[in-house]
Amino acid sequence: MVHPGSNVPPAPRRGGRRILPRLIILAVILGLGFAASQLFRHGSSSSSSSSSPSHKSGEWKVGDCGGPDPDDRPNGYTAFDCGASGATFTALDVQAASFMPDAIQCPAGTDLIIQVSISYGSKKSSGGGIPSKTVCGRNLSSSHPGDPGAGGGQLVKDDCVTSTAKEVPCASSGSGAYKVLALVKETSQCPSGTTEPMRLTMAIGRPYDVICAAKQ
Structure with a gap:
């Protein structure tokens, strides 16, 4: 089909001048494909972050064990067999990642929270990764x-928390501390026995805005 305004080349040139651009386009496509394959070939490594630890692999399941990554100090973590000398923790829960730290609520008994990030490239760079x-x-x-x-x-x-909502160990908090009875969105949702409802500054993603507390 000939589009209006287009020039139709003479028949003898059809085989010569149109093949070269097609070869160039094919070479560019093959080159881009190779570059993409090289990029994603290194996609399993992750970079450490100064604000939250990172793991070298995105494949985590409940019950997996891990520990500090000797090649990514001080905040990097990596997977270990649970019986290995480098293992220091086990995964209680695995959740989707979030760019808002307050949106992550781990179960009770969680001692540390590890953000697993993926960076594209074989070299680690502090603060990078998705x-x-x-x-x-x-x-x-x-x-x-x-x-x-x-x-x-x-x-x-x-x-237990202080009057400024700072968490403290209950055993050594003294008489000025408060026991957390519930964490809710509205003060009206606090359970009976609450004597000190503490409304917190708003934080995007946090599942509660009020600490329902009572004297320790």
Whole structure:
């Protein structure tokens, strides 16, 4: 079909001048395909982040074990067999990644939260990578700061806080601390026994805005 305004080349030239552009286009397509294959060939490595730890592989399942990555200090983590000497935690839960840290709510007993990021390229660069999953980890040792009342991890029911909503260990908090009875969106949702409902500054993605607390 001839489009209006187009020039029709003489028949003898049809085989010569049109083949060269087609060969050039084919070479460009093959080149782009090869470049893409080289790019995604290195897509399994992840880069460490100064704000949250990273893992070298996006494949995590509940029950997997991991520990500090000796090649990605100080914040990198990698997978280990649970019986290996480098294993320090096990995955309690594996959730989707989020660019908003407050949107991640790990289960009670979580001692550390690891953001799994994927970076394209074989060389690691601090702060890079695309978040892919979040691992809620529990220490394999007897130290569990994420247990309710222990003073670490995410805030959960039965933790203790100060009057400024700062989490503290219940055992050493003193008389000025408050026990967390519930975490809700509205003050009206606090359970009976709440004497100190603490409304927090709004945070996008956080599943609660009020700490329902009572004197420790």
